[in-house]
Amino acid sequence: AELRAPPDKIAIIGAGIGGTSAAYYLRQKFGKDVKIDLFEREEVGGRLATMMVQGQEYEAGGSVIHPLNLHMKRFVKDLGLSTVQASGGLLGIYNGEALVFEESNWFIINVIKLVWRYGFQSLRMHMWVEDVLDKFMRIYRYQSHDYAFSSVEKLLHALGGDDFLGMLNRTLLETLQKAGFSEKFLNEMIAPVMRVNYGQSTDINAFVGAVSLSCSDSGLWAVEGGNKLVCSGLLQASKSNLISGSVMYIEEKTKTKHTGNPTKMYEVVYQIGTETHSDFYDIVLVATPLNRKMSNITFLNFDPPIEEFHQYYQHIVTTLVKGELNTSIFSSRPIDKFGLSTVLTTDNSDLFINSIGIVSSVREKEDPEPSTDGTYVWKIFSQETLTKAQILKLFLSYDYAVKKPWLAYPHYKPPEKCPSIILHDRLYYLNGIECAASAMEMSAIAAHNAALLAYHRWNGHTDMIDQDGLYEKLKTEL
Numbered sequence: 235a236e237l238r239a240p241p242d243k244i245a246i247i248g249a250g251i252g253g254t255s256a257a258y259y260l261r262q263k264f265g266k267d268v269k270i271d272l273f274e275r276e277e278v279g280g281r282l283a284t285m286m287v288q289g290q291e292y293e294a295g296g297s298v299i300h301p302l303n304l305h306m307k308r309f310v311k312d313l314g315l316s317t318v319q320a321s322g323g324l325l326g327i328y329n330g331e332a333l334v335f336e337e338s339n340w341f342i343i344n345v346i347k348l349v350w351r352y353g354f355q356s357l358r359m360h361m362w363v364e365d366v367l368d369k370f371m372r373i374y375r376y377q378s379h380d381y382a383f384s385s386v387e388k389l390l391h392a393l394g395g396d397d398f399l400g401m402l403n404r405t406l407l408e409t410l411q412k413a414g415f416s417e418k419f420l421n422e423m424i425a426p427v428m429r430v431n432y433g434q435s436t437d438i439n440a441f442v443g444a445v446s447l448s449c450s451d452s453g454l455w456a457v458e459g460g461n462k463l464v465c466s467g468l469l470q471a472s473k474s475n476l477i478s479g480s481v482m483y484i485e486e487k488t489k490t491k492h493t494g495n496p497t498k499m500y501e502v503v504y505q506i507g508t509e510t511h512s513d514f515y516d517i518v519l520v521a522t523p524l525n526r527k528m529s530n531i532t533f534l535n536f537d538p539p540i541e542e543f544h545q546y547y548q549h550i551v552t553t554l555v556k557g558e559l560n561t562s563i564f565s566s567r568p569i570d571k572f573g574l575s576t577v578l579t580t581d582n583s584d585l586f587i588n589s590i591g592i593v594s595s596v597r598e599k600e601d602p603e604p605s606t607d608g609t610y611v612w613k614i615f616s617q618e619t620l621t622k623a624q625i626l627k628l629f630l631s632y633d634y635a636v637k638k639p640w641l642a643y644p645h646y647k648p649p650e651k652c653p654s655i656i657l658h659d660r661l662y663y664l665n666g667i668e669c670a671a672s673a674m675e676m677s678a679i680a681a682h683n684a685a686l687l688a689y690h691r692w693n694g695h696t697d698m699i700d701q702d703g704l705y706e707k708l709k710t711e712l
């Protein structure tokens with residue numbers, strides 16, 4: 235197909251995994267001559283961030299990556315980074331009175347325990363998640379053939395039709411109830427996984443529920459040295475220009491280019507310290523959640539106006555504590571026989587935490603060495619900031635407790651209506667995909683899609699956008 239001259243300048247707002255992977259894909263599509271500016275007002279990495287304590291670094295935000303997250307896998311390979319395993323250790327589930335489930339070191343014992351308590355529901359649940367993941371994986375084939383989608387809904391529909399898209403409109407609870415799962419299994423096994431991963435219960439949409447349950451698969455991994463290294467690596471590999479400033483306004487204006495032609499461009503107004511600057515761009519990608527609390531970007535004088543997004547993001551606190559766990563909260567067994575390295579909680583546990591688990595530093599290849607003094611570094615997720623009294627309830631003694639609050643991911647409340655990807659002619663929004671599910675891979679998928687969409691729309695390749703029947707069409711192609 236005919237190609238128009240590439241754009242001169244592209245702006246990306248936000249240098250998290252979404253923004254940096256967008257830079258990477260835009261460079262692949264538009265070539266070396268396009269100037270790409272990447273705006274970041276805090277740290278490169280965004281919600282991929284580490285906390286440094288006593289000379290050791292730990293993941294504080296996005297920490298685990300699924301073995302089938304193929305974009306993340308590809309980035310790590312292309313950037314020459316190394317991986318570490320991100321799961322391990324034994325898991326327990328606490329309901330406020332007792333541990334209702336305790337994992338054993340022996341696979342067969344776990345199977346017997348699960349079948350004894352829940353019949354074959356655990357197996358059926360894995361099959362349900364696998365079915366969702368199978369359809370989800372179709373996106374990689376579509377994207378490798380350069381197909382793009384103009385909305386999150388169209389993207390999800392292309393993966394598995396009405397039923398797949400319909401998962402956004404149903405809660406996980408109603409979906410699994412309809413599929414015959416028992417109240418006991420939902421309360422004791424499913425809700426705790428939703429609490430640790432998304433700070434909510436089974437009231438979230440069924441798609442993000444499946445994504446969350448996929449975290450129970452084996453083979454979860456992380457990037458050695460910290461997941462945020464992917465972002466700095468992509469920034470460098472894409473040869474983009476990092477502008478450490480905060481974007482305040484975006485406005486469409488007519489500019490006369492060097493060719494002498496009046497051209498519609500976007501003026502991006504940003505602040506570095508107390509100084510205000512501005513620059514003009516042909517294409518703009520917004521790679522941060524658009525709401526007042528998280529990005530505070532105003533779209534000036536657009537006709538029709540660009541809608542304001544009010545999606546509420548879940549407040550979650552990550553706390554790292556080095557100390558000796560007060561195991562008597564969870565179990566009457568002697569402390570040296572506790573053996574669990576993660577405890578999840580049920581909705582009615584009446585405990586002030588969602589989860590607690592031993593963490594390894596970002597450089598540890600294996601599980602932490604057995605401790606000689608009974609102390610480990612524990613990562614706690616809670617809805618609110620933990621008080622000293624609460625920490626003292628959880629630990630017999632502790633060396634330190636460091637906290638990081640997040641507006642972590644959307645508060646899911648199906649039916650979900652996802653924000654538009656195309657905000658204006660050449661102005662794109664990536665983070666609407668989080669209304670389906672928030673995860674590193676989801677941002678990378680949104681970034682690839684936005685780069686393809688921007689490229690095809692720039693060149694007028696409408697046949698590469700929102701194609702029906704892609705699955706059937708690509709079945710016979712390599």
Ligand SMILES: Cc1cc2nc3c(=O)[nH]c(=O)nc-3n(C[C@H](O)[C@H](O)[C@H](O)COP(=O)(O)OP(=O)(O)OC[C@H]3O[C@@H](n4cnc5c(N)ncnc54)[C@H](O)[C@@H]3O)c2cc1C
Binds near residue numbers: 249250280
């Ligand atoms: C505690 C926690 C645990 C998580 N665990 C996992 C996990 O284990 N696995 C997983 O896959 N996902 C996990 N996630 C989700 C995952 O981290 C996010 O989905 C993903 O990192 C989002 O990336 P992003 O680039 O889209 O957004 P962000 O990382 O939020 O990036 C947006 C960037 O834009 C910048 N910005 C905002 N406004 C402006 C402005 N006006 N001007 C300039 N810059 C601006 C911000 O500073 C930020 O750096 C977790 C998230 C949290 C918070």
Ligand SMILES: CC(C)=CCC/C(C)=C/CC/C(C)=C/CSC[C@H](N)C(=O)O
Binds near residue numbers: 591
């Ligand atoms: C997108 C697909 C198919 C899979 C992604 C699965 C995945 C890794 C989801 C992560 C969900 C999430 C927000 C987890 C937060 S907590 C993670 C972990 N338990 C921790 O201790 O940090």
